[in-house]
Amino acid sequence: MIKIQLVDDEANILSALKRLLRPQGWEIHGFTDVEEALGSLREHNYAVIISDYQMPTADGVTYLQFAKQRQPDAVRLVLSAHGDRNSMIKAINQAEVYRFLSKPWDEHEIVAAIKSAIDLHLLRAENRHLLKQVQHQQTLIRAREQELLRLEQENPGITRVMRDDDGSVLLDDDEPR
Amino acid sequence: MPHTDMSEREQLSARLEQANRQLLQSEKMAAIGQLAAGVAHEINNPVGYVYSNLQSLETYLGDLFRLTDAIDSADSVADLQSIKRNIDYDFIRTDLGDLLAESREGIERVRKIIAAMKDFSYVEDEAFKLANLHQGIETTLNVVNNELKYKAEVVRDFGDLPDIECILSQLNQVVMNLLVNAAHAIEGFGRITIRTRQDNDQVILEVEDNGKGIAEEHLTRIFEPFFTTKPVGKGTGLGLSLSFNIIEKHNGRMDVHSTPGQGTCFRISLPVRQPATEDKP
Structure with a gap:
């Protein structure tokens, strides 16, 4: 199940978002408290984290920076009522956010942004999975090659198979049975 | 001779009064601009x-209409029940x-903020009237709430007050100045107490x-026009x-009263009734 974390000091914002996103079938965790949101990063793996920009105890960019350390794979979004240039620059440069959304928001806009963030998250996860698979396969291949080399060194020619014209395998007569 | 002297002086003082009013208004506008x-x-x-x-409501209504429209078209109650579950x-x-x-709560909040802004921008309201100071403080808090809530917890320690004879919109402006200054003095998250x-x-x-308090050498100068310790563009010094x-x-x-490193307290005392002789003509 795709898990999404929402952080906003205003409870009504959280319930409006939960309401709006409910038809999408994502598991949504809302937090008004930054400390609690940070704590839940230990318990859940989020695909997307959406944070308010201005909050009483910590600003959204600081929170997302922490979140990035704890869950680098979660895609980060800012939802802000405060669209000035400085806050955007901070969000992009420091928290490396994927999207900067503004309040008031539009259903299509926010759903599309989250969907594309989820896609990015899944793509990255798949990438990582494939990379692991490739690395695993490469170590297997390398081990096999080394074994072949070792055999060839001990018994030169052992790794080569001699065949007749019709394809049947030729066994050296000198070889002990 | 003394006659012309007098009228000249009167003229000058009227002009000074006018300039003061303009200054007051422009400071108010500057403050409001910063708050905007x-x-x-x-x-x-x-x-x-x-x-x-x-937007959610629209979705809900669409769903509910699907159910009510089906009352006419559905073959059986079971169909309706299945839509209802669906x-x-x-x-x-x-x-x-x-x-x-x-x-409703959201709309109410917007309404309050707009009303508070309106209370603030009154220009012509220059007459002394009986008014509730606590109400003025609440209006002001509504306007500056955004400046304060990320900086401090606001504690209201209100006593019983009679209505006082004052120009409330001007007192609001004083309270706003003090609150914004208090918030600026706080590094990190602090506490602001309003006591009456x-x-x-x-x-x-x-x-x-x-907050961080006011340095002793500044304490004697803070009421001087254009004196400010805030960075350029942050305060007018007025x-x-x-x-x-x-x-x-x-x-x-x-x-x-201020102790550097511990905080600052501004104390205002106002007469409940304005002395009759001082009444405006």
């Missing part, structure tokens, strides 16, 4: 969720109440913060001097 960005934020939050809730009727039913209550008391025929208003003028005009007193 904050107010936009404060309004965008409730507008944000109310707008979002309206649209998650029980959830919609309980959530609608919350949706409406939260949205009656003391015989005076009312006392205190605004106290636990806030406290105009506040001082306003309080003087109300036949009140304003003083300050």
